[in-house]
Amino acid sequence: xxxxxxxxxxxxxxxxxxxxxxxxxxxxxxxxxxxxxxxxxxxxxxxxxxxxxxxxxxxxxxxxxxxxxxxxxxxxxxxxxxxxxxxxxxxxxxxxxxxxxxxxxxxxxxxxxxxxxxxxxxxxxxxxxxxxxxxxxxxxxxxxxxxxxxxxxxxxxxxxxxxxxxxxxxxxxxxxxxxxxxxxxxxxxxxxxxxxxxxxxxxxxxxxxxxxxxxxxxxxxxxxxxxxxxxxxxxxxxxxxxxxxxxxxxxxxxxxxxxxxxxxxxxxxxxxxxxxxxxxxxxxxxxxxxxxxxxxxxxxxxxxxxxxxxxxxxxxxxxxxxxxxxxxxxxxxxxxxxx
Numbered sequence: 001x002x003x004x005x006x007x008x009x010x011x012x013x014x015x016x017x018x019x020x021x022x023x024x025x026x027x028x029x030x031x032x033x034x035x036x037x038x039x040x041x042x043x044x045x046x047x048x049x050x051x052x053x054x055x056x057x058x059x060x061x062x063x064x065x066x067x068x069x070x071x072x073x074x075x076x077x078x079x080x081x082x083x084x085x086x087x088x089x090x091x092x093x094x095x096x097x098x099x100x101x102x103x104x105x106x107x108x109x110x111x112x113x114x115x116x117x118x119x120x121x122x123x124x125x126x127x128x129x130x131x132x133x134x135x136x137x138x139x140x141x142x143x144x145x146x147x148x149x150x151x152x153x154x155x156x157x158x159x160x161x162x163x164x165x166x167x168x169x170x171x172x173x174x175x176x177x178x179x180x181x182x183x184x185x186x187x188x189x190x191x192x193x194x195x196x197x198x199x200x201x202x203x204x205x206x207x208x209x210x211x212x213x214x215x216x217x218x219x220x221x222x223x224x225x226x227x228x229x230x231x232x233x234x235x236x237x238x239x240x241x242x243x244x245x246x247x248x249x250x251x252x253x254x255x256x257x258x259x260x261x262x263x264x265x266x267x268x269x270x271x272x273x274x275x276x277x278x279x280x281x282x283x284x285x286x287x288x289x290x291x292x293x294x295x296x297x298x299x300x301x302x303x304x305x306x307x308x309x310x311x312x313x314x315x316x317x318x319x320x321x322x323x324x325x326x327x328x329x330x331x332x333x334x335x336x337x338x339x
Contacts, residue, residue: 009134
């Protein structure tokens with residue numbers, strides 16, 4: 001039995017190749033893109049401005065590509081977590097976060113993750129596979145609240161820069177005029193700092209970048225994040241400084257606060273030192289304890305004290321409010337592995 005590949009998730013250039021192979025006029029590629037990404041029609045049957053002959057040809061060769069969610073959890077704070085099926089009988093989790101001025105969807109790029117950060121439930125699952133661009137975008141296209149979404153963050157399961165080709169394709173589709181037409185300023189890609197893929201992302205996309213740091217001391221960061229051994233954060237920050245971050249593009253530094261570990265005055269002083277001169281904002285994130293992890297949550301007073309210590313050194317800083325904690329949808333809690 002021949003497995004049909006999906007149309008959904010293809011870029012404009014890929015669609016040009018599709019219509020050329022089928023003997024269709026070149027303008028059909030833009031028509032198909034409009035159906036897929038502007039009108040949310042993934043089946044050729046619904047592409048009514050294509051001839052019946054070409055619709056039938058598309059149906060023979062291509063599957064629709066969008067897949068509905070299979071499970072929904074709703075938090076007391078209004079956040080929602082959706083379970084989406086992907087290839088190889090696997091699943092990923094997606095989080096919808098409604099706020100007064102924005103509606104954000106947090107999407108996944110991998111099933112699991114290979115880096116094993118000690119505070120992250122996804123990392124405890126291990127790496128199970130990369131998502132295709134279509135599977136990444138399906139988390140938006142098949143979201144019940146898709147029409148309300150104003151912002152997208154690549155902060156779900158997986159390390160986006162370990163899947164750079166499909167992530168860049170998905171960003172192209174999201175931000176291009178022939179695709180969803182979203183402003184890249186409303187899309188943030190979060191990474192633990194994989195090089196040289198990070199440089200490729202900065203060159204090929206104008207989306208915002210978030211870097212997970214969690215400690216300004218190399219030895220300590222290594223104990224929290226094994227990636228430090230392979231991609232030292234000081235080298236990472238040097239790379240970031242070589243790029244132009246004008247015109248509203250900015251870098252966010254993600255910093256999870258662990259009780260008694262990374263929120264002293266020395267940490268604030270060193271963090272201010274290593275970030276000096278970089279156009280960035282530090283987001284302080286509560287630690288959300290996961291089964292088997294040694295890391296514990298700091299209290300609100302400790303979070304506030306660290307914020308004030310950074311602010312006093314001229315660092316823009318925000319404490320990010322925890323959302324979806326009661327349904328295991330908060331930072332570090334996503335996983336399709338049973339606890």
